[in-house]
Amino acid sequence: MTDPHGSAEDHAHGPSVQAYLVIFGALCVFTLVSFVVNALFPPHSMTALFIILAVAVCKATLVVMYFMHLKYDWPKVYFIMVPVVILAVMMMIVLLPDGVVGWHFDNPLMEAPNPNP
Amino acid sequence: MAHAVLEEVEEGPSPMALPLFNGKLAMWLFLVTEIMFFTGLIGTYIILRNGTPTTLHPWPTPHDVHLAEWMGAVNTFVLICSSLTVVLAHHALGKGNVKFATQMIAVTLALGCVFLVIKAFEYQAKFSHGIIPGHIFEKLDGQTGPRFQRHVDEQLKEIVEHPEHNGATGDAAKAWETFLADVKNIKAEGDKEKAKLDNRLNADKAGLSGKHEKLEGDANLKGEEKEKQSRTLAAEETKLYADFEKDVQANNKTVADKIEAKRKELKGKQPTIGAVADSWAVLQLSANLGPKKLNLELVGIDTERHKGVRPQKCDLVEGYKPQVVEEGLLNKYEDLHVSHAISFGNLWASCYFVMTGFHALHVIGGLVIFVLILLMAWRGNFHRRHEGMVELTGLYWHFVDIVWIFLFPLLYLV
Numbered sequence: 001m002t003d004p005h006g007s008a009e010d011h012a013h014g015p016s017v018q019a020y021l022v023i024f025g026a027l028c029v030f031t032l033v034s035f036v037v038n039a040l041f042p043p044h045s046m047t048a049l050f051i052i053l054a055v056a057v058c059k060a061t062l063v064v065m066y067f068m069h070l071k072y073d074w075p076k077v078y079f080i081m082v083p084v085v086i087l088a089v090m091m092m093i094v095l096l097p098d099g100v101v102g103w104h105f106d107n108p109l110m111e112a113p114n115p116n117p
Numbered sequence: 118m119a120h121a122v123l124e125e126v127e128e129g130p131s132p133m134a135l136p137l138f139n140g141k142l143a144m145w146l147f148l149v150t151e152i153m154f155f156t157g158l159i160g161t162y163i164i165l166r167n168g169t170p171t172t173l174h175p176w177p178t179p180h181d182v183h184l185a186e187w188m189g190a191v192n193t194f195v196l197i198c199s200s201l202t203v204v205l206a207h208h209a210l211g212k213g214n215v216k217f218a219t220q221m222i223a224v225t226l227a228l229g230c231v232f233l234v235i236k237a238f239e240y241q242a243k244f245s246h247g248i249i250p251g252h253i254f255e256k257l258d259g260q261t262g263p264r265f266q267r268h269v270d271e272q273l274k275e276i277v278e279h280p281e282h283n284g285a286t287g288d289a290a291k292a293w294e295t296f297l298a299d300v301k302n303i304k305a306e307g308d309k310e311k312a313k314l315d316n317r318l319n320a321d322k323a324g325l326s327g328k329h330e331k332l333e334g335d336a337n338l339k340g341e342e343k344e345k346q347s348r349t350l351a352a353e354e355t356k357l358y359a360d361f362e363k364d365v366q367a368n369n370k371t372v373a374d375k376i377e378a379k380r381k382e383l384k385g386k387q388p389t390i391g392a393v394a395d396s397w398a399v400l401q402l403s404a405n406l407g408p409k410k411l412n413l414e415l416v417g418i419d420t421e422r423h424k425g426v427r428p429q430k431c432d433l434v435e436g437y438k439p440q441v442v443e444e445g446l447l448n449k450y451e452d453l454h455v456s457h458a459i460s461f462g463n464l465w466a467s468c469y470f471v472m473t474g475f476h477a478l479h480v481i482g483g484l485v486i487f488v489l490i491l492l493m494a495w496r497g498n499f500h501r502r503h504e505g506m507v508e509l510t511g512l513y514w515h516f517v518d519i520v521w522i523f524l525f526p527l528l529y530l531v
Contacts, residue, residue, distance in 0.1 A: 020205060034525075056525075084152055092156065
């Protein structure tokens with residue numbers, strides 16, 4: 001099941017314990033930042049939305065790059081990752097037209113005609 | 118020719134082989150299908166979240182749906198910690214430190230369990246407030262209004278009948294029983310007073326009709342004089358009814374005042390019973406309003422704001438405040454187990470339970486693998502050569518962490 005050569009090689013390129021702890025600290029700080037930003041900004045603030053989502057992307061990138069070793073394994077797995085990123089973006093685009101479902105709510109122009117006028 | 122190919126395979130990896138071991142390739146392939154799965158869920162959520170709400174019917178806030186941001190943040194922290202411990206386990210195993218690796222796996226397992234326990238508390242809060250897809254009242258127009266009213270009345274009755282479910286114990290529960298007995302007595306007294314008033318009215322009515330008959334039978338009186346006396350009698354009768362009405366009102370007010378005084382006294386004495394006493398008061402108010410009318414105070418309906426909206430459907434209420442109750446019972450006692458009316462509550466609950474539910478299933482899957490690893494270690498069958506396995510488990514666990522990294526801000530914050 002496992003290939004000792006492969007993993008030993010991976011390990012040689014992996015980060016040190018100190019690096020892992022630094023990443024962990026950064027992830028904690030990021031979590032705190034998103035929590036504080038949410039508390040400080042008024043609800044439905046676009047700035048807060050942007051910051052919080054950017055922080056989430058940063059956190060995910062750190063986890064993927066260092067904890068999942070993608071930084072070191074990229075040449076080995078890019079051929080799996082690139083198609084899935086394209087497909088994921090395409091799936092979001094395919095879902096986008098459903099954004100109009102809200103048009104049916106509270107829109108007098110979209111009211112169904114009254115059957116008993 | 119065939120022989121040569123065979124030899125090449127035996128010597129080393131074919132030039133067509135991938136530069137990573139099979140398990141890792143399989144795990145990454147599995148993870149990309151998982152990415153597609155969660156992209157579908159999260160994408161659908163974002164579309165619904167941004168596509169449906171309007172100013173009139175906004176998306177529920179975390180407060181509306183009993184979602185505590187700090188719980189989500191703590192869970193994020195717990196998963197990040199577990200990601201660190203699993204990566205440290207892999208690192209230690211690579212260095213040959215099996216004991217430390219085993220300990221780290223055990224810590225990861227414990228952290229995963231902590232995550233699920235916090236999740237269970239969160240789910241419990243939803244269930245106890247009726248935040249379940251298909252069970253949430255949204256628009257209160259048409260027939261939904263009275264149904265919501267009946268539903269809330271049933272919940273209030275439950276609170277009044279079982280004050281212990283809302284934190285009233287010992288003395289408070291006893292005080293509550295005393296209060297209910299007092300109310301019964303006051304009402305019985307009021308009924309007695311009402312019966313007296315009824316008797317008085319009947320006696321007076323009998324007297325009047327006697328006078329009336331006498332007047333009719335009196336042949337001596339002339340038409341004009343008879344007319345005059347008849348009018349006097351009619352005026353007397355009107356006054357009689359007015360007096361009766363006034364006395365009944367006064368009696369009702371006395372009863373209500375006495376009950377209210379007792380209720381205030383009770384609340385002053387027993388602060389824990391406040392929510393129950395207020396629920397009781399709302400229930401009385403609701404009973405007085407009648408079954409066909411919404412208890413506006415409780416539901417927090419803003420009739421001014423939504424005037425003219427969908428008039429053909431708002432035969433019972435002219436509009437409603439989507440964000441639950443802003444003044445009134447539910448705002449005062451947030452933990453009261455009474456359903457809110459939440460616009461888009463069902464859609465929110467569906468999204469929430471599907472996404473967090475699937476994520477929790479993935480967490481459980483990871484925990485099963487950690488248990489298996491610990492069993493291997495317990496049987497002395499966990500060595501440095503299992504580094505690849507721990508790495509793959511770690512890859513899966515980090516993915517679960519990443520999903521939560523996105524779910525937390527999307528569900529709890531924005």
